[in-house]
Amino acid sequence: MIFRLVLLAVLAAGIAGSPATADLLLAPDEIKKVLRHGPWPPEPKPDRSNRVSGSDEAATLGELLFFDPRLSRAGEISCARCHRPDLGWTDGRAKAEGVARLDRNTQSLFNVRFARWFGWDGRTDSLWAHSLGPILDKREMAADADHVATLLKRDEQLSALYRAAFGRAPDGVDAETLMVDAAKALAAFQETIVSGSTAFDRFRNALARGDTQAAAQYPQAAQRGLKLFVGRGKCHFCHTGPLFTNGEFADAGVPYFTGPGRVDPGRHGGIKRLKASPYTRLGAFSDAPDRSGAWATRQVRQHHRTFGEFKVPSLRNLTRTAPYMHNGSLATLADVVRHYSTIDLERLHTDGERILEPLNLTAREAADLVAFLETLGEGE
Amino acid sequence: MRASLPGLTAVALAGITFAVPAHAGCAGGDGALKLEAPDGAPFAVTVKTRPGTVAVGEPFAADIAVCGKDGNTPERIAVDATMPAHNHGMNYVPEVKDLGGGRYAAEGLLFHMPGTWRVEVSVYADGKPHRLSRDVEVE
Numbered sequence: 001m002i003f004r005l006v007l008l009a010v011l012a013a014g015i016a017g018s019p020a021t022a023d024l025l026l027a028p029d030e031i032k033k034v035l036r037h038g039p040w041p042p043e044p045k046p047d048r049s050n051r052v053s054g055s056d057e058a059a060t061l062g063e064l065l066f067f068d069p070r071l072s073r074a075g076e077i078s079c080a081r082c083h084r085p086d087l088g089w090t091d092g093r094a095k096a097e098g099v100a101r102l103d104r105n106t107q108s109l110f111n112v113r114f115a116r117w118f119g120w121d122g123r124t125d126s127l128w129a130h131s132l133g134p135i136l137d138k139r140e141m142a143a144d145a146d147h148v149a150t151l152l153k154r155d156e157q158l159s160a161l162y163r164a165a166f167g168r169a170p171d172g173v174d175a176e177t178l179m180v181d182a183a184k185a186l187a188a189f190q191e192t193i194v195s196g197s198t199a200f201d202r203f204r205n206a207l208a209r210g211d212t213q214a215a216a217q218y219p220q221a222a223q224r225g226l227k228l229f230v231g232r233g234k235c236h237f238c239h240t241g242p243l244f245t246n247g248e249f250a251d252a253g254v255p256y257f258t259g260p261g262r263v264d265p266g267r268h269g270g271i272k273r274l275k276a277s278p279y280t281r282l283g284a285f286s287d288a289p290d291r292s293g294a295w296a297t298r299q300v301r302q303h304h305r306t307f308g309e310f311k312v313p314s315l316r317n318l319t320r321t322a323p324y325m326h327n328g329s330l331a332t333l334a335d336v337v338r339h340y341s342t343i344d345l346e347r348l349h350t351d352g353e354r355i356l357e358p359l360n361l362t363a364r365e366a367a368d369l370v371a372f373l374e375t376l377g378e379g380e
Numbered sequence: 381m382r383a384s385l386p387g388l389t390a391v392a393l394a395g396i397t398f399a400v401p402a403h404a405g406c407a408g409g410d411g412a413l414k415l416e417a418p419d420g421a422p423f424a425v426t427v428k429t430r431p432g433t434v435a436v437g438e439p440f441a442a443d444i445a446v447c448g449k450d451g452n453t454p455e456r457i458a459v460d461a462t463m464p465a466h467n468h469g470m471n472y473v474p475e476v477k478d479l480g481g482g483r484y485a486a487e488g489l490l491f492h493m494p495g496t497w498r499v500e501v502s503v504y505a506d507g508k509p510h511r512l513s514r515d516v517e518v519e
Binding site for chain 1: 468492
């Protein structure tokens with residue numbers, strides 16, 4: 001009898017002290033912020049400025065073009081040269097290299113379909129318009145409309161795929177339209193590059209359904225890092241929502257000098273290029289009859305502080321897309337965290353946002369933040 | 381069709397009739413925010429967003445009602461928003477359409493961060509701006 005009472009007492013103590021709630025470190029207001037970073041993935045919406053957005057036939061054509069070095073003038077450089085699927089759809093280099101070296105880091109293509117602006121400076125407002133850039137840039141693929149049109153017309157397989165995707169043969173279509181159509185097919189393929197669920201998503205979903213036992217399985221270090229992320233770190237102001245980016249631009253105190261006497265104007269230059277481009281949602285090549293989605297291009301505000309601002313990148317799959325920042329100057333996630341921990345406010349734009357300040361993280365806090373960021377990667 | 385009643389001006393427009401009495405359309409309520417005005421301000425303003433709940437990073441529109449005191453009528457309005465704690469505003473300039481009768485529609489607003497945003501409407505009369513504002517929390 002006494003043994004049974006002791007056993008019952010031990011069992012009761014075990015249940016009361018169970019780790020189900022004890023290991024969940026987040027306060028209710030923190031949980032509320034965490035829930036906004038999901039669910040993943042967001043509902044995919046077709047790009048109305050691209051009539052083949054979501055088309056399997058176009059994606060097939062786009063995938064072939066993506067890996068075809070004949071898209072470049074010299075026949076040596078494909079899109080996959082810089083956007084390697086085995087390297088997180090980037091190239092592992094600090095700065096991109098086509099025919100010549102560029103000034104910026106290659107951005108990953110993971111989840112690119114969810115963006116409003118494209119490129120570190122947001123110079124384009126659609127994925128198809130942005131796909132034209134490397135094709136035409138003399139430092140990258142150095143091609144032109146005639147080159148792309150000739151490729152589509154002369155290659156039997158590509159010609160057949162073009163007809164299947166666009167409902168007409170490429171013959172008789174002018175070169176510029178064919179080039180834009182090729183870019184739209186490339187975009188249809190890139191739209192399929194969506195990252196999968198992560199350890200963070202499983203944690204977030206467990207919180208959403210009130211399953212504290214499952215949520216408590218999320219590593220303690222990552223939970224501590226997440227508390228910093230939505231709290232003292234202020235990361236969540238720019239790295240918002242399921243994508244962990246607000247899709248806009250910020251000055252993160254990373255130097256924008258590209259060489260002696262040369263600066264990278266960032267978003268300021270991007271807006272100028274956008275306004276001058278014929279390849280926007282406002283232009284003749286947009287397939288949206290009412291130019292829907294063009295409001296941002298029409299109404300984007302240019303002001304002094306955009307000089308030196310760069311796109312806020314998504315934090316998903318960061319472990320696969322090193323090095324980091326617009327110039328690839330930070331090799332590891334620990335370096336990124338150290339950058340924000342010791343940020344030099346003198347480097348920030350005088351007219352700019354007043355959000356960042358040195359976090360002065362302890363070694364443990366820095367490691368916790370890295371541990372959290374690592375859980376945003378697939379398979380981590 | 382026009383009809384005049386003491387203290388009221390009724391306007392019929394394409395089958396829709398609405399009244400713009402002094403302040404009656406600017407009382408707030410029903411999801412419309414009444415903006416704060418300096419003492420003695422000659423206008424009252426309410427703002428109602430479309431959709432009703434604003435999501436961070438998503439564009440939204442605002443329906444704005446401006447009511448003048450003592451016969452004051454607005455020449456035009458400008459709409460903007462800032463985050464005072466962060467020292468920045470929106471990245472887009474709202475497009476404002478005058479619907480007549482003190483009613484305006486502003487399109488292309490976007491709050492790109494969570495936190496406290498200050499919605500600002502400047503009402504121009506006699507070439508001078510009268511600024512009204514209201515802080516809102518965006519999650």
